[in-house]
Amino acid sequence: MSTGDSGNPSKVTNTKGNGNRRQREPVTRSVRISKLLSKLLRHQAESEGLKIDSEGFIKLSDVLKHKYLKSLKTTYDEVFEIVNNNDKKRFKIINKSSNNTDDYKCTQYSPEFADYYYISALQGHSINKIEKTFNMVEFKNDDIDFPKEIIHGTFKKNLELILKSGGLSKMKRNHIHFTSGLPEWLIELRRKPRPSLNSDDNIIQEEDVEKIISGMRKTCNVLIYLDIEKLKNLNEIKIFKSENGVILSPGDENGFINKKYFKKITDQYGNDIITEI
Numbered sequence: 001m002s003t004g005d006s007g008n009p010s011k012v013t014n015t016k017g018n019g020n021r022r023q024r025e026p027v028t029r030s031v032r033i034s035k036l037l038s039k040l041l042r043h044q045a046e047s048e049g050l051k052i053d054s055e056g057f058i059k060l061s062d063v064l065k066h067k068y069l070k071s072l073k074t075t076y077d078e079v080f081e082i083v084n085n086n087d088k089k090r091f092k093i094i095n096k097s098s099n100n101t102d103d104y105k106c107t108q109y110s111p112e113f114a115d116y117y118y119i120s121a122l123q124g125h126s127i128n129k130i131e132k133t134f135n136m137v138e139f140k141n142d143d144i145d146f147p148k149e150i151i152h153g154t155f156k157k158n159l160e161l162i163l164k165s166g167g168l169s170k171m172k173r174n175h176i177h178f179t180s181g182l183p184e185w186l187i188e189l190r191r192k193p194r195p196s197l198n199s200d201d202n203i204i205q206e207e208d209v210e211k212i213i214s215g216m217r218k219t220c221n222v223l224i225y226l227d228i229e230k231l232k233n234l235n236e237i238k239i240f241k242s243e244n245g246v247i248l249s250p251g252d253e254n255g256f257i258n259k260k261y262f263k264k265i266t267d268q269y270g271n272d273i274i275t276e277i
Helices: 029-044 060-065 076-085 111-116 156-165 184-191 228-234
Strands: 013-017 022-026 091-095 117-121 151-154 167-169 176-178 222-226 247-249 256-258 262-267 272-274
Touching (some): 029 060, 029 076, 029 117, 076 117, 111 117, 151 156, 151 176, 156 167, 222 228
Antiparallel strands (some): 013 022, 167 256, 222 262, 262 272
């Protein structure tokens, strides 16, 4: 995000792409606020003096008073709109006016509850105290809904280092991020004419499509598939799912998933790019 003209959001630009093509787009006020929310809720809450609980919730009134949001004169209504309309459903707002967690759900701002609203990011944290976010579930090996696929998106420029280091690292974050299938943007990409080195295995069938909105950047051009049976049989790696559908793993005791768990590595079109791991 450029900060060269912070007084005019329409002139701020952002670079987006689909793995092959990149373009400059204006960053709207909503996107700017969303990025600042992510910065605070995922990474900087403690260092910025905000009280955050073990699920990642911060009192919304405190967030709005912080210099990041205050400088933009951000309102409750704007934050609610951003949370409700975020394409990846990154955030959660709850109403703690009741002790019953079933009553926490809220999608519309009401001034009478202003002091009871709390907001969190659902994944992507680097704050150590946050190990499990709101409605995050841990998969057991015998769960019938255990993901049939677990896919990590990365970039060709990173692949050599991943393989040389022996696997995937959570680095400074609390979890390594995955999807439980192909995200929507990648499905659309594969439906277009493309180069293909493999057979018809990569053709997307309508009945195979599961709506996956988060867990992989749209610029990823390498997909690392984990071996589901090996994950279950060795039972060394914990697997979670966030409320917005992102598959998460803290890795082993060192925050690492060894490449012995890699099943295959492809490009964004599904062509194999590593034959031996």
